[in-house]
Amino acid sequence: MNRKAYIVVALFVVFVASMFMYTGCGKSDDTGPNTFPDPSNTVGEQATQDGVGDGRKNSEEELSDLKVDLVEGQDYMTIDRELEDFELVDLEGNKVVLSDYKDKIVFLNFWATWCPPCKAEMPHMQEIHDEYEDVVILAVNSTSLELRGGSDSKKAKEKVAKFIKDEGYTFTVLLDSDDKVMDIYNSIYPMIGIPTTFIIDKGGTIRYVRPGIFIDKEYMEKFIKLAQQ
Numbered sequence: 001m002n003r004k005a006y007i008v009v010a011l012f013v014v015f016v017a018s019m020f021m022y023t024g025c026g027k028s029d030d031t032g033p034n035t036f037p038d039p040s041n042t043v044g045e046q047a048t049q050d051g052v053g054d055g056r057k058n059s060e061e062e063l064s065d066l067k068v069d070l071v072e073g074q075d076y077m078t079i080d081r082e083l084e085d086f087e088l089v090d091l092e093g094n095k096v097v098l099s100d101y102k103d104k105i106v107f108l109n110f111w112a113t114w115c116p117p118c119k120a121e122m123p124h125m126q127e128i129h130d131e132y133e134d135v136v137i138l139a140v141n142s143t144s145l146e147l148r149g150g151s152d153s154k155k156a157k158e159k160v161a162k163f164i165k166d167e168g169y170t171f172t173v174l175l176d177s178d179d180k181v182m183d184i185y186n187s188i189y190p191m192i193g194i195p196t197t198f199i200i201d202k203g204g205t206i207r208y209v210r211p212g213i214f215i216d217k218e219y220m221e222k223f224i225k226l227a228q229q
Helices: 003-023 041-049 116-131 153-167 180-188 217-228
Strands: 077-082 087-090 095-097 105-110 135-142 172-176 196-200 205-211
Touching (some): 105 116, 105 217, 116 135, 116 217, 135 180, 153 172, 172 180, 196 217, 205 217
Parallel strands (some): 105 135, 135 172
Antiparallel strands (some): 077 205, 087 095, 105 196, 196 205
């Protein structure tokens, strides 16, 4: 192989590696790259946790002048269908129903503790959670995904709880112990890898899906603005 051929091969390897770091982690048992292709007291407690009356800002007012330069097919895919409702429990055992957040923009995020891009975007999710009272982060951890094919939901919960406690995150983390929610949303948009995030508007419509990482807080804000339109 001549010198020119070596250079071409090296550039290809660098390109493939950069795509892996940008998009996310594979869902399968190996770690291959992802490619882009409550009317109860617990509901009231959850609403308080998610920022009602705590002095956070309204995203429509704060982001009114934000320019959105996201590109369909590159940054997101359009879904435009009514949400599929579900009920899960959070790490404290509180019941959380998705449809209870129909007056908020929801980032429905699928993730796992072993996924570097998932962990890299979580600080930006925390920033959004801290700043906007009308935006909700629901980070869904499915057992088989967390354990890469395993089914021990107790073990999965322990791993997730330790990670969230160690990192100090306060947005809502939901446990999909039997993978039903992952299966439902995988039928809406095939999740080749994680992180994968569905953006749901205030009317309860799944507007977009973002396969891959949110690179910073402003990038997430552009999706908020997009979901307001």
